Amino acid sequence: MSIHLALEIDGAGSHPGARGGLPDTEAVAVAEAAGFALITINDSPLSPSPEAGVRASHLARRTRRIGLAPTLHPALTEPFHLATQLAALDHASQGRGAWVVGAENSAAAHATIGGKPLSDDALRREISDVIDVARLLWDSWEDDAVIRDVASGRFLDPDRVHHVNFTGERFSVVGPLITPRPPQGQLVVIAAADISDKSDVALVAAPTIDELAARAKQTNVPRVFAEVEVLLGEDRLAELDAREPWGEPARLRFAGDAEEFRALLATLDGIVDGVRLHPAVLEIDLPRLAVATRRGPVGGPTLRDTLGLPRPVNVFAGEP
Amino acid sequence: MTTHRLHLGLFFTGVGPQLLWSQPDFAEHTHIDTFVQTVRTLERGLFDAFFLGEGLRVRENRGRVHDLDVAGRPDAITQLSALAAETERIGLVATQNTTYNFPFDLARRLASLDHVSGGRAGWNIVTTDNAWTGENFRYGGWLPHERRYERAAAFVEMARNLWGGNRVDTHGDLVDVAGSLGVAGNPVLFQAGDSPGGRDLAARFADAVFSANTDYDKAQAYAADLTTRLEAYGRTRDSLKILPGAQVVLGDTAKEAAEKADWIQREQTTGPRAIAFLEQYWNKDLSGYDPDGPLPDIEPAEGELDPSRGTISVEHRTGKLERIAEWRRLDLSIRELVLHVTPRHNTFVGTPGQVADEWARYVRTRAVDGFNLVPQLLPGSVEDIVDKLVPELQERGVYRTEYEGRTLREHMDLA
Numbered sequence: 189m190s191i192h193l194a195l196e197i198d199g200a201g202s203h204p205g206a207r208g209g210l211p212d213t214e215a216v217a218v219a220e221a222a223g224f225a226l227i228t229i230n231d232s233p234l235s236p237s238p239e240a241g242v243r244a245s246h247l248a249r250r251t252r253r254i255g256l257a258p259t260l261h262p263a264l265t266e267p268f269h270l271a272t273q274l275a276a277l278d279h280a281s282q283g284r285g286a287w288v289v290g291a292e293n294s295a296a297a298h299a300t301i302g303g304k305p306l307s308d309d310a311l312r313r314e315i316s317d318v319i320d321v322a323r324l325l326w327d328s329w330e331d332d333a334v335i336r337d338v339a340s341g342r343f344l345d346p347d348r349v350h351h352v353n354f355t356g357e358r359f360s361v362v363g364p365l366i367t368p369r370p371p372q373g374q375l376v377v378i379a380a381a382d383i384s385d386k387s388d389v390a391l392v393a394a395p396t397i398d399e400l401a402a403r404a405k406q407t408n409v410p411r412v413f414a415e416v417e418v419l420l421g422e423d424r425l426a427e428l429d430a431r432e433p434w435g436e437p438a439r440l441r442f443a444g445d446a447e448e449f450r451a452l453l454a455t456l457d458g459i460v461d462g463v464r465l466h467p468a469v470l471e472i473d474l475p476r477l478a479v480a481t482r483r484g485p486v487g488g489p490t491l492r493d494t495l496g497l498p499r500p501v502n503v504f505a506g507e508p
Numbered sequence: 509m510t511t512h513r514l515h516l517g518l519f520f521t522g523v524g525p526q527l528l529w530s531q532p533d534f535a536e537h538t539h540i541d542t543f544v545q546t547v548r549t550l551e552r553g554l555f556d557a558f559f560l561g562e563g564l565r566v567r568e569n570r571g572r573v574h575d576l577d578v579a580g581r582p583d584a585i586t587q588l589s590a591l592a593a594e595t596e597r598i599g600l601v602a603t604q605n606t607t608y609n610f611p612f613d614l615a616r617r618l619a620s621l622d623h624v625s626g627g628r629a630g631w632n633i634v635t636t637d638n639a640w641t642g643e644n645f646r647y648g649g650w651l652p653h654e655r656r657y658e659r660a661a662a663f664v665e666m667a668r669n670l671w672g673g674n675r676v677d678t679h680g681d682l683v684d685v686a687g688s689l690g691v692a693g694n695p696v697l698f699q700a701g702d703s704p705g706g707r708d709l710a711a712r713f714a715d716a717v718f719s720a721n722t723d724y725d726k727a728q729a730y731a732a733d734l735t736t737r738l739e740a741y742g743r744t745r746d747s748l749k750i751l752p753g754a755q756v757v758l759g760d761t762a763k764e765a766a767e768k769a770d771w772i773q774r775e776q777t778t779g780p781r782a783i784a785f786l787e788q789y790w791n792k793d794l795s796g797y798d799p800d801g802p803l804p805d806i807e808p809a810e811g812e813l814d815p816s817r818g819t820i821s822v823e824h825r826t827g828k829l830e831r832i833a834e835w836r837r838l839d840l841s842i843r844e845l846v847l848h849v850t851p852r853h854n855t856f857v858g859t860p861g862q863v864a865d866e867w868a869r870y871v872r873t874r875a876v877d878g879f880n881l882v883p884q885l886l887p888g889s890v891e892d893i894v895d896k897l898v899p900e901l902q903e904r905g906v907y908r909t910e911y912e913g914r915t916l917r918e919h920m921d922l923a
């Protein structure tokens with residue numbers, strides 16, 4: 189089976205009746221051993237958890253193969269900081285960094301920066317601008333910018349470190365980044381298909397396989413992942429629902445045993461490149477998922493390698 | 509009488525002329541392995557903290573990226589979060605400015621670092637005001653120089669409120685935040701910045717200062733000045749730790765150390781660097797001049813100093829023509845002049861025993877509480893300090909022989 193596996197690790201689980209949760213290091217150790225390509229970390233300024241970028245970077249030195257994808261929100265941060273933080277994550281993890289493009293736009297989240305929510309259109313344009321500038325900033329140092337030429341006394345070649353001079357609708361950035369080019373060239377950018385088509389991995393959420401297949405077909409992004417909620421062991425559902433009903437699904441929802449889950453993955457394998465799994469109850473369903481998927485760790489060494497995504501050519505290469 | 513002990517930090521500059529890169533054994537200063545090895549060595553040496561600097565625009569020389577010094581830095585909080593996983597005791601301090609950060613966001617990220625490191629986070633508060641750096645940010649040069657410490661004070665006050673678990677609801681022209689943090693924290697607050705505004709900020713909020721006053725007399729005067737300022741806020745000298753920045757050059761004999769220090773200073777001031785230093789003042793292309801010849805005979809361009817080479821203190825931002833006239837009277841070559849005007853004022857040179865004796869005097873008289881050391885050679889400087897100087901300090905009873913606590917606050921004897 190070649191379908192890629194991603195895992196969301198924030199919180200107690202995707203079922204509203206879920207309680208508990210797992211320490212990041214434990215969840216990621218299980219996922220890495222079970223052959224997941226990456227973990228994602230959901231976030232918002234008002235989350236009860238530590239900030240996702242900090243969590244991902246901390247995990248960088250506790251793992252060796254698995255990709256690490258914190259959620260960062262373009263409308264709520266400085267694009268320059270965002271690009272630098274993610275570049276540092278890629279360096280610290282030696283090429284396993286990724287970014288889940290967040291679309292947090294609530295009034296409460298904006299109040300933390302003294303702002304107001306954007307219209308849907310304005311948010312979409314802001315996200316597009318921030319993805320563009322992040323990619324430019326990651327390219328702003330060419331791979332061979334550091335020359336260490338003792339004879340001329342030059343540490344770097346200034347012709348290979350570029351101003352990006354980006355002007356977006358709501359901000360501008362001169363650049364270059366303060367950080368050398370990330371090991372992957374650019375981090376793997378992951379975004380919901382209905383938010384942006386500038387990603388490397390599109391996340392598609394649909395409640396049925398037919399809808400999912402139709403949406404996946406329309407998506408023009410190198411890799412498409414389906415969003416899937418998973419409960420392994422249907423007998424637990426009634427108790428969870430009694431605590432708090434699961435409600436109508438917005439994404440594919442699975443409740444069944446390991447065999448049935450493997451059959452679902454086999455079906456999805458023909459439709460999408462990967463799945464992002466949202467365990468119903470992280471501390472119960474993750475260990476079961478690890479057994480059900482029956483894989484060894486991914487090859488790597490970078491996340492791009494694992495996903496079969498090429499290392500991007502630098503847009504500035506060869507420019508004076 | 510209690511013996512006061514030294515607190516040591518290492519300031520990993522990441523940019524600038526201090527760190528030499530031309531040696532064959534240069535440890536690639538942007539590689540994660542170099543950071544990991546450095547913090548592990550420091551932890552072996554029982555250091556209080558590892559500091560990362562901040563400079564949010566790559567330095568330039570007359571509009572082009574400055575090519576002579578090391579450059580390239582990670583995001584500090586991201587990097588320290590990674591290093592937290594590689595260490596158990598050492599404090600992890602991020603230099604972060606209060607001008608181009610959103611207060612809630614920075615408070616949250618610092619609390620998060622404190623959380624993942626088990627109480628080892630610190631924040632070195634700086635104000636980085638220049639509009640040239642601001643060109644990388646949404647709000648550009650929005651904050652006038654005179655008001656940056658006003659914003660800094662409101663920013664820090666708000667961060668402390670958030671860390672204490674309070675909801676913040678402030679709507680001023682300098683800070684506009686509503687919300688509460690889901691994660692608590694209590695990072696150690698350092699302050700770096702020498703103006704009266706900076707010193708007052710330290711007296712009001714800081715647990716420690718990263719100062720530029722390293723010479724003994726200046727250090728004493730600075731400690732006295734801060735003691736007076738602390739009193740105005742109802743605090744005592746004991747509640748604030750003073751750690752000036754310093755460089756160390758060690759040798760087996762005094763002579764060997766002096767020769768090494770000379771060599772390092774000459775390497776830090778290569779001919780091309782001397783020319784680039786003057787170009788900042790002349791704001792003209794001086795590449796045709798011989799660094800070993802006299803000062804340029806042409807007149808400097810109009811206008812004040814170019815801020816793009818990094819932070820320039822206020823008193824050095826004006827009066828460049830007078831300064832150039834003074835330099836001409838000295839009748840030195842370009843390189844000699846630059847060596848003369850950038851003296852080794854913060855460098856301790858000697859055998860490990862000599863430097864340890866001197867530091868013991870500093871700390872016993874409370875001129876300082878420790879030093880924040882800037883390496884010139886990686887990994888050489890760090891290994892020298894840990895393997896040669898630390899044992900001498902321990903022998904004199906002015907340095908810990910084991911970590912007694914787990915948090916940075918505990919290491920620094922802070923409440």
Ligand SMILES: Cc1cc2nc3c(=O)[nH]c(=O)nc-3n(C[C@H](O)[C@H](O)[C@H](O)COP(=O)(O)O)c2cc1C
Nearest residue numbers: 561562603634635636700701702703706718719720
């Ligand atoms: C020892 C020391 C270290 C400093 N390190 C940094 C730094 O890493 N990044 C930065 O932007 N500013 C740094 N600063 C600069 C201060 O934040 C401040 O912006 C500058 O000194 C001007 O402020 P002042 O007028 O209060 O001195 C440092 C200052 C001192 C004294």
